Amino acid sequence: MAKVLLEMKNITKTxxxxxxxxxxxxxxxxxxxxxxxxxxxxxxxxxxxxxxxxYPYGTYEGDIVYNGEICKFNKIKDSxxxxxxxxxxxxxxxxxxxxxxxxxxxxxxxxxxxxxWDKTYAEADKYLKMVGLSESSKVLVKxxxxxxxxxxxxxxxxxxxxxxxxxxxxxxSLNETDSKALLDLMLEFKKQGMTMIIITHKLNEVAYVADxxxxxxxxSTIETMDKRxxxxxxxxxxxxxVGRELTNRFPKRENVKIGDVNMEVKDWTVYHPLYPExxxxxxxxxxxxxxxxxxxxxxxxxxxxxLAMSIFGQSxxxxxTGTLKLNGKEVTLKNPKEAIRNKLAYVTExxxxxxxxxxxxxxxxxxxxxxxxxxxxxxxxKDKEYQVAEEYRQKLRTKCPSVEQNVGNLSGGxxxxxxxxxxxxxxxxxxxxxxxxxxxxxxxxxEIYCIINDLVAAGKSVVMxxxxxxxxLGMSDRIxxxxxxxxxxxxxxxxxxxxxxxxxxxxxxxxx
Amino acid sequence: MEKTKITASLKKYTxxxxxxxxxxxxxxxxxxxxxxxxxxxxxISQNAYVFVLATGMLLCILTGGNIxxxxxxxxxxxxxxxxxxxxxxxxxxxxxxxxxxxxxLVGMFQGFWIAYVKVPPFIATLAGMYAFRGLSNVVLQxxxxxxxxxxxxxxxxxxxxxxxxxxxxxxxxxxxCLAAGILIAAVYILMTVRGRIRKKTKGYATEPFAGEMxxxxxxxxxxxxxxxxxxNYKGIPSALIWxxxxxxxxxxxxxxxxxxxxxxxxxGNEKATRLSGVNTKKVYFxxxxxxxxxxxxxxxxxxxxxxxxxxxxxQGYEMDAIAACFIGGASAYGGVGSxxxxxxxxxxxxxxxxxxxxxxxxxxxxxxxxxxxxxxxIIFDVMSKKxxx
Numbered sequence: 001m002a003k004v005l006l007e008m009k010n011i012t013k014t015x016x017x018x019x020x021x022x023x024x025x026x027x028x029x030x031x032x033x034x035x036x037x038x039x040x041x042x043x044x045x046x047x048x049x050x051x052x053x054x055y056p057y058g059t060y061e062g063d064i065v066y067n068g069e070i071c072k073f074n075k076i077k078d079s080x081x082x083x084x085x086x087x088x089x090x091x092x093x094x095x096x097x098x099x100x101x102x103x104x105x106x107x108x109x110x111x112x113x114x115x116x117w118d119k120t121y122a123e124a125d126k127y128l129k130m131v132g133l134s135e136s137s138k139v140l141v142k143x144x145x146x147x148x149x150x151x152x153x154x155x156x157x158x159x160x161x162x163x164x165x166x167x168x169x170x171x172x173s174l175n176e177t178d179s180k181a182l183l184d185l186m187l188e189f190k191k192q193g194m195t196m197i198i199i200t201h202k203l204n205e206v207a208y209v210a211d212x213x214x215x216x217x218x219x220s221t222i223e224t225m226d227k228r229x230x231x232x233x234x235x236x237x238x239x240x241x242v243g244r245e246l247t248n249r250f251p252k253r254e255n256v257k258i259g260d261v262n263m264e265v266k267d268w269t270v271y272h273p274l275y276p277e278x279x280x281x282x283x284x285x286x287x288x289x290x291x292x293x294x295x296x297x298x299x300x301x302x303x304x305x306x307l308a309m310s311i312f313g314q315s316x317x318x319x320x321t322g323t324l325k326l327n328g329k330e331v332t333l334k335n336p337k338e339a340i341r342n343k344l345a346y347v348t349e350x351x352x353x354x355x356x357x358x359x360x361x362x363x364x365x366x367x368x369x370x371x372x373x374x375x376x377x378x379x380x381x382k383d384k385e386y387q388v389a390e391e392y393r394q395k396l397r398t399k400c401p402s403v404e405q406n407v408g409n410l411s412g413g414x415x416x417x418x419x420x421x422x423x424x425x426x427x428x429x430x431x432x433x434x435x436x437x438x439x440x441x442x443x444x445x446x447e448i449y450c451i452i453n454d455l456v457a458a459g460k461s462v463v464m465x466x467x468x469x470x471x472x473l474g475m476s477d478r479i480x481x482x483x484x485x486x487x488x489x490x491x492x493x494x495x496x497x498x499x500x501x502x503x504x505x506x507x508x509x510x511x512x
Numbered sequence: 513m514e515k516t517k518i519t520a521s522l523k524k525y526t527x528x529x530x531x532x533x534x535x536x537x538x539x540x541x542x543x544x545x546x547x548x549x550x551x552x553x554x555x556i557s558q559n560a561y562v563f564v565l566a567t568g569m570l571l572c573i574l575t576g577g578n579i580x581x582x583x584x585x586x587x588x589x590x591x592x593x594x595x596x597x598x599x600x601x602x603x604x605x606x607x608x609x610x611x612x613x614x615x616x617l618v619g620m621f622q623g624f625w626i627a628y629v630k631v632p633p634f635i636a637t638l639a640g641m642y643a644f645r646g647l648s649n650v651v652l653q654x655x656x657x658x659x660x661x662x663x664x665x666x667x668x669x670x671x672x673x674x675x676x677x678x679x680x681x682x683x684x685x686x687x688x689c690l691a692a693g694i695l696i697a698a699v700y701i702l703m704t705v706r707g708r709i710r711k712k713t714k715g716y717a718t719e720p721f722a723g724e725m726x727x728x729x730x731x732x733x734x735x736x737x738x739x740x741x742x743x744n745y746k747g748i749p750s751a752l753i754w755x756x757x758x759x760x761x762x763x764x765x766x767x768x769x770x771x772x773x774x775x776x777x778x779x780g781n782e783k784a785t786r787l788s789g790v791n792t793k794k795v796y797f798x799x800x801x802x803x804x805x806x807x808x809x810x811x812x813x814x815x816x817x818x819x820x821x822x823x824x825x826x827q828g829y830e831m832d833a834i835a836a837c838f839i840g841g842a843s844a845y846g847g848v849g850s851x852x853x854x855x856x857x858x859x860x861x862x863x864x865x866x867x868x869x870x871x872x873x874x875x876x877x878x879x880x881x882x883x884x885x886x887x888x889x890i891i892f893d894v895m896s897k898k899x900x901x
Contacts, residue, residue, distance in 0.1 A: 354781075380773060
């Protein structure tokens, strides 16, 4: 048995009113890749923050034993000195600084008050080579893509002489190719003896890289499974995460009659707003019928969001051409307002950035897109507003003390419900849902799926954009596959399997 | 539970409590002079421009912490134009209309660049601050132009006799003023009660009974007391009417109308608001055009109060307005703030100004104190928000 590098014993961490971690135990052996999985809010990130000293020694109970000695970290620097380095989910690079400057930010090379730039860049290049990045360290970070930025983060960690590397959802902003490259790099590091902990939602990644899997649920470690000794299925992991067997992750839709074509797009082409020579949507044609859920599957950067937003009142892109028919009539929607008036709704993938006003209460967010319907001569009827918000709160079972609550204080799943309520209140015929279950836990996902089913049962049309294959397969009646700005396939849900969809994407050639 | 409720309401009324403490301090240090009827009267007349400008500024700040640096210069420019028109013996109402229209046009001009061309507000209005200061000099040709139109001065609060006449003919007490005070307090109480009943019958959440009652009684007492004091002096200063009209109108606009709602929404999350089908450009344009209009009104009040127009008028007015908003709880990031909060902030600044003047503090130190008050208010705001997390 290999040497235990890190052991976290009986870690308990309480915040005012909440026990975030309850007697957590984690044992990581030298040279292994250890996956930490669990639902949102299960306590994975809190555990890693305890480990790295963000929550200093004394604010938690229990012991961290690293390399045989008990550690008392007071700040991040302390843990980094020991070789424990975290790469956080959100990239923490300064866009207008060079790669080299970023890598040694806070760890500057040279004498105390004089940075030795030659040394900085030479060192930086050395580590970039280790992560397989051919870029010069003098290139500005904003010039390189997110995939390469993630590699810079890793190089930065290596420059701190990391022995234990912790990656918090490292692939959440990467496309499939870059994700694969990153995971391969992890396996390469493992060969060289590096120990790693990976926090992730994606079970296929766990299957690919992890040696051991620890499941965290509600602030406690549930179990640790060793993949080297036993075969572990995805369902087995999910069962551990949610604490019950999800026999059916997707609610059944029964007796929904699929009617006439509700929305039809033909030869839709969109160019990038900043680089007008770049096509982001290329002659796309698609349609959706009444009572139908149409899935659009594609990898990140395939042009799905761009397609949806350009349809929704040209809120993205330039040089948009093509025809849009709603309910059989050809329409030109010049802005979101016209789109809403024509019974079209777009529920964004970025609920915090593009969807909700976090500083405002639920009721104000619920009515924002259709304020005119509850006002007379531009004066808002606050009674009506309250009633509307209350009605949707009950309908969607949003968990909150009252509709006066600020949206910023809600959990991701409940925020998503408020966002859905806002768009349902515009009484659309066609709803485009962009990644409707991103970043919310399994239970809330199920409820969102139920809402989608209710919508189509009421004769609406739903276009669901998603990069989760099981979700697309489980929810759609029909599936469009998008890759590199084009629709590359259309399948009936009954005929579709993960393999067929991936084959469709691969056949269409590697996208840029 | 009770304790958290109390701390919550303490937090909500921090600035009101601060205002009470400041008044108490000056009451003690000026031996009660700060609450003399004449001083209260002056407090209102002298600060009329702050209330008016801060109202406009609040709307700009709501849209995302954007400020308008040009208001001081615009006040001077508009005032200059009005003074010159009246100096030529033209009808004073014509002058008033011209001043308001010019103010509005200036606001629309700046609003256009900010909203439709995306010039950062700080820069667009900094440019305006220089340009309109220069134009004020051009209009006035560098001289002081005095304003002597009696109607104008009476209506907008200048000179010695700028009070609402006493129709009811009181002898020592101004009966009109007293009656107005009683009427306002009565309307206030009636509206509170009606609002509460309405909420109850419809089953909405209401504030705790005791809390709301204490608040209602306190506010009514303050209103009655203030009007009693004013009645003891010369009655209702005409500037107070203009302040009241502006505050009531904008309290209504910000809380009850769709445009008010959009101001908050744009400041909270511009992208989300745009994707909700709101023309966000129009919202910015509205905020700055409106600021221009209110600058015009402030210009009127300023030259009436001073009975003249000079090329140096209005300097630093923008800062007074901005400070009043921030002290009154508006967020420097936008999306948060209220007219009532701003009123408390402006009153706090006014009381401090006046208290220090009565104490005979040197003008330079007065500025130091004002600066510190602003800093402390914001530190308080930031700290109380941190605690929440």
